[in-house]
Amino acid sequence: MTDQTATGRQLPDRLDNPVKSAVLSWESLLILVALAIFIANSFASPYFLNEWSLSDMTFNFTEKALIALAMALVIITGEIDLSVASIIALASTLMGLALQAGADTPVLVGVGIGVGILCGAFNGFLVTGLKLPSIVVTIGTMSLFRGVAYIVLGDQSFKGYPASFSWFGQGYVFWVISFELVLFLVCAVIFYVLLHHTNFGRRVFAIGNNATAARFSGVRVDRIKFVLFCLTGLMSGMAAVLLTARLGSTRPSIAQGFELEAVTMVVLGGVSILGGSGTIVGVVLAALIMGLVTFGLGLLNVPGIVMSIFIGALLIVVIALPILFRMWRQRKA
Amino acid sequence: MTDPILTLTGISKSFPGVRALHNVSLELFPGQVTALIGENGAGKSTLVKTMTGIYQADEGEIRVGGKVVSLPTAISATAAGITAIHQETVLFDELSVAENIYLGHAPRNRFGLIDWKTMKSEAQKTLDSMAAGIDAGIPLKELGIAKKHLVAVARALSVDAQVVIMDEPTAALSQKEIEELYVLVELLKKDGKAILFISHKFDEIYRICDRFTVFRDGEMVGKGFIKDTPENEIVKLMVGRSVDHIFPPRSATIGETVLEVKGLSHPTEFEDISFAVKKGEILGFYGLVGAGRSEVMQAVFGMTQIASGTMVLDGKAIAPKSPADAVEAGIVYVPEERGKQGVITGEPIFKNVSLPSLDKTSSRGFIRMAEEYKLARTYTERLDLRASSLSQNVSTLSGGNQQKVVIAKWLATLPKVIILDEPTKGIDIGSKAAVHEFMGELVSQGLSVIMVSSELPEILGMSDRVVVMREGLIIETLENKNLQPETLVRLAAGIAEGKAA
Secondary structure (H helix, E strand, C coil): CHHHHHCCCCCCCCCCCHHHHHHCCHHHHHHHHHHHHHHHHHHHCCCCCCHHHHHHHHHCCHHHHHHHHHHHHHHHCCCCCCCHHHHHHHHHHHHHHHHHCCCCHHHHHHHHHHHHHHHHHHHHHHHHHCCCCHHHHHHHHHHHHHHHHHHHHCCCCEECCCHHHHHHHHCEEECCEEHHHHHHHHHHHHHHHHHHHEHHHHHHHHHHHCHHHHHHCCCCHHHHHHHHHHHHHHHHHHHHHHHHHHHCEECCCCCCCHHHHHHHHHHHCCCCCCCCCCCHHHHHHHHHHHHHHHHHHHHCCCCHHHHHHHHHHHHHHHHHHHHHHHHHHHHHC | CCCCCEEEEEEEEEECCEEEEEEEEEEECCCCEEEEECCCCCCHHHHHHHHCCCCCCCEEEEEECCEEECCCCHHHHHHCCEEEECCCCCCCCCCEHHHHHHCCCCCECCCCCECHHHHHHHHHHHHHHCCCCCCCCCEHHHCCHHHHHHHHHHHHHHCCCCEEEEECCCCCCCHHHHHHHHHHHHHHHHCCCEEEEECCCHHHHHHHCCEEEEEECCEEEEEEEHHHCCHHHHHHHHHCCCCCCCCCCCCCCCCCEEEEEEEEECCCCCCCEEEEEECCCEEEEECCCCCCHHHHHHHHCCCCCCCEEEEEECCEEECCCCHHHHHHHCEEEECCCHHHHHCCCCCEHHHHHHHHHHHHHCECCECCHHHHHHHHHHHHHHCCCCCCCCCCEHHHCCHHHHHHHHHHHHHCCCCCEEEEECCCCCCCHHHHHHHHHHHHHHHHCCCEEEEECCCHHHHHHHCCEEEEEECCEEEEEEECCCCCHHHHHHHHHCCCHHHHC
């Protein structure tokens, strides 16, 4: 080790053992947690260990987790998008309007996804074009998008979606494997490759670690951030299609609180809330854990309000943990 | 002769890789103004921070009124009677003038709460005694920079400071405002305060200072009375350093013009900037801090937008709208603020180096790590980077090695013009020599180098030609043949040739 620091010649690629660092990673811990909750659930309720129960369980997280995939990239760049649930409400409302105008399934899906992308582009423009802080912009658009849905719908709802449309939220591709789960897994692979194996992903991390230095290194910071907001909009639009199809109706209160759960999945998955680090594998595992926990609590007849208390507490704990850990290590040093 | 109020003896202060102050002493006398003079990086601001409790000296002692004091915090420095007025005043915009003056030592009423009435009337009394013409009740943000300085002075009076440090107080002021400040300095002198006045401008130093102390490379190299010392003697003290390392010989053959900049103007920072750099040439940019050199370079690099002007690179007109455009065209920039703008701390060396070259190391947008390691190894080894592995986090490297990472990152893009902004500021001698040697290598391979530097030996040792800037304008462009350091200092500071000679 002595002359490794003394000479600049023949620098090795890396010194740490990749296998060892994988074993000691946050993701391994998440796998253990997921297993523990899985086992606890199977003891807690006799109905849990059943393929249809487990299949139902996946519906608890797929829509939110789709958003969390894109949200992870946004948070890694140091921004945030809190308007995702309201994008779902607006996209679902406009799908309902399209339905009343006589649109068929392909048009409905196009409207849902298109509205999502437009909403995301609007957020992206406000953040990168006008240089407004994303937390303020998306709190604003959170009220704005859902407000439009309330104006259109009032206390009414849209119903009567065609069966071919409902398949997106209720259909099964194979045995107990739902279309939603398949779509989520495909998107997870795409986002994994995008974040960890492309130039784009590398630049996303660079921006999150130091946006100024990234700009000085020739990274088009604003363009990448704009694309990420559009991508989050796109995923929210997709979630709107799935959720509307699953519920079979649109109410203005649809998807209330989704942004909280999506952010919790991202942070629980090990993405730093300050930006600069995180993995898609972690986010997928966190989504699974959230699904297992909420489904388990549901089997035990725990009321919804308790679950939202639980999710709020979980969010605070996972944000606080790394900070407490760092303070503890500094005191030790 | 009176005894000094404040005495510093044997003060030393080091940062990782940098020796900022070495065995420095300073005396400040009541009712006298002492000028602290030195080039950028001579250690002036470190000394001010040591005196105001922001930094702690590694060695040495500080005496106030003959008693040794320790200044672990800014509050303890205020308690010891030391206060500072900074170039950009450190006050609170949203608070009222009176609150700013009395922040931290506001008068209390019998309930222990702030006595607003007394505070406002006392503040007003102090301001009136200075003939400041400021209403103590208005929020600070409604005042201009000159009036804010007055508030800072009033604060100094209100805490009953014995020692007032003024760190380039005139840098942002107009001539009329400077005159008003001089009146205040006289007022403080009559009040028996000891004043430390930091400035680059010789006319002010000769106008209001009684004594001077000159710093160079973190050491005290001379002191005396202003009225007994001609300007050129002080200039000599400032620049006449021992040449502690030899610059590489300039052997590159200089070719035709590569980059030509014409009439570059910015609304506030610089005006009508024209220069050209040739193949194989090192073009030095000299000037004082705030002369607009970095601002010009960042405009050339597409970081800031220009109001007017043209740039021609290799015969083709370019107008970079972002650094990404500039890098594509072949212009790269090594920024002065290494930690903030240069390296991406938190990422490993190889990712820092490959970031602008990802399009080359990847295949259809997909990362190829082996290529990245290869690229990073090639360029970091050429610069003799000292690290344990290419995956080491850049934040764990010394300043000099971080600078090598930044330079390696740009060389990998195969640029035509490389702009280095204060390339060796705050890095150790060894890395300095490596960077200098490498600059020589670059130009011999046909690159063009623009080097912004405030260090005279570096400018004189490395440049083929020197552009001198002052207050956003190019004052002169000189061939570096028998160029005297005094000439450059005079041009940069605006001292007339005849007066100083």
